[in-house]
Amino acid sequence: MEINKLIGQFLEANVYIVSKDNECLIVDGGAFLYDTIKAVGKNKVVGILLTHGHYDHSCHVAEYAKFFGCKVYASAEAVKTLTDAKALYSEHGETIEDLSRFEYIDEDKTIKIGSFTIECFHCPGHSPCCECYLVDGENLFSGDVLFDKSIGRTDLIGSNKEDMYKSLCKLENIKFSHCYSGHGEKSDYAMQMKNITVFKRFLTR
Ligand SMILES: [Zn+2]
Numbered sequence: 559m560e561i562n563k564l565i566g567q568f569l570e571a572n573v574y575i576v577s578k579d580n581e582c583l584i585v586d587g588g589a590f591l592y593d594t595i596k597a598v599g600k601n602k603v604v605g606i607l608l609t610h611g612h613y614d615h616s617c618h619v620a621e622y623a624k625f626f627g628c629k630v631y632a633s634a635e636a637v638k639t640l641t642d643a644k645a646l647y648s649e650h651g652e653t654i655e656d657l658s659r660f661e662y663i664d665e666d667k668t669i670k671i672g673s674f675t676i677e678c679f680h681c682p683g684h685s686p687c688c689e690c691y692l693v694d695g696e697n698l699f700s701g702d703v704l705f706d707k708s709i710g711r712t713d714l715i716g717s718n719k720e721d722m723y724k725s726l727c728k729l730e731n732i733k734f735s736h737c738y739s740g741h742g743e744k745s746d747y748a749m750q751m752k753n754i755t756v757f758k759r760f761l762t763r
Contacts, residue, residue, distance in 0.1 A: 559577070559578045559696065560576075561574055561575070561738065562597055563575075563738075564594060564597050566589045567588055567589065567590060567617060568588060568617065568649070569741065570741055571586065571614035572585075572739065572742075573589040573594060574738055576674070576693060579673055580600065580601055581601060581603075581672040581673055582598060582601035582602070582604065583605055583607060583693065584605075584606045584607070585691070586607070586701070586740065587608065587617065587618045587620075587621075588614050588616070588617055590618065591618055591625060598626070602672075603626035604671050604674070605628050605629055605631055606619060606622055606628060606629070607630075607631050607691050608630055608631065608636060608689070609688065609689060609690070609740055610632075610633070610636065610639070610685045610688040610702060611638075611640045611645070612646065612702065613646045614647070615701065616640060616646070616654055617648070620656040623660075624656070631661050631669070631671070632661075632689065633686075633689040634663060635680075636660070636687040636689075637660075637662070638686070639686070639687050639716065645685075647715075663689060665680070666678060666679050674694060675694055677691070678690075679692070679729070679732065681700075681729065682721040683712060683720075683721040683722025683725045684709075684710030684712060684714070685702070685714065685717065686716045686721075688702065688703050688710075688725070690703055690729065692732060695733075696734065696735050697734060697735060697736050698732065698734040698750075700738065700740070702739075703725055703726075703729065704729065704737055704754070705739045705745075706739060706749070707745070707749070709722065710722070710740075712761075723758060723761045726754045726758050726761070729750075730751065730758075734747055734750075737750050
């Protein structure tokens with residue numbers, strides 16, 4: 559599996575191109591379509607995983623789905639964020655209009671997209687629609703839940719510290735090799751276990 563990173567249009571949100579055997583998944587949709595097409599290259603895009611609705615991650619996701627002719631997988635909670643400019647934190651009151659290619663994940667489950675196996679974990683706290691994805695039992699795409707030596711903000715619309723605590727408890731029980739976050743650098747399993755311990759304590763202070 560090869561993982562390439564693009565930096566998005568807003569707040570330096572990461573977009574990942576996860577490729578294997580000439581197929582790829584795109585994680586999040588914050589980068590311009592043109593740059594994403596270049597990064598995808600000759601790979602066939604089999605699906606897009608949306609970590610959560612916030613505009614820095616979702617602004618171009620509907621364009622990607624239309625262009626590549628694939629589905630966007632997102633938490634069932636994402637609709638409320640994507641269609642509400644305030645909860646979306648869009649630049650000028652925009653909302654994500656075209657949800658026709660969205661497929662919603664309503665529980666923690668394993669899905670197959672092309673040759674990829676994706677374990678989906680609903681992890682609210684930063685936003686009610688945060689979903690973390692473990693791809694091929696190896697790499698965790700954590701969106702704005704886990705960062706390298708930090709966690710996502712819990713002071714936004716729809717944020718909830720208790721939910722974040724429960725989400726950290728859930729993620730603590732998942733085995734992965736590396737964690738690819740919605741912003742910043744990747745981290746490894748050992749670092750994230752320390753990170754989760756520190757922030758569970760912080761959230762209950
Ligand atoms: Zn966010």
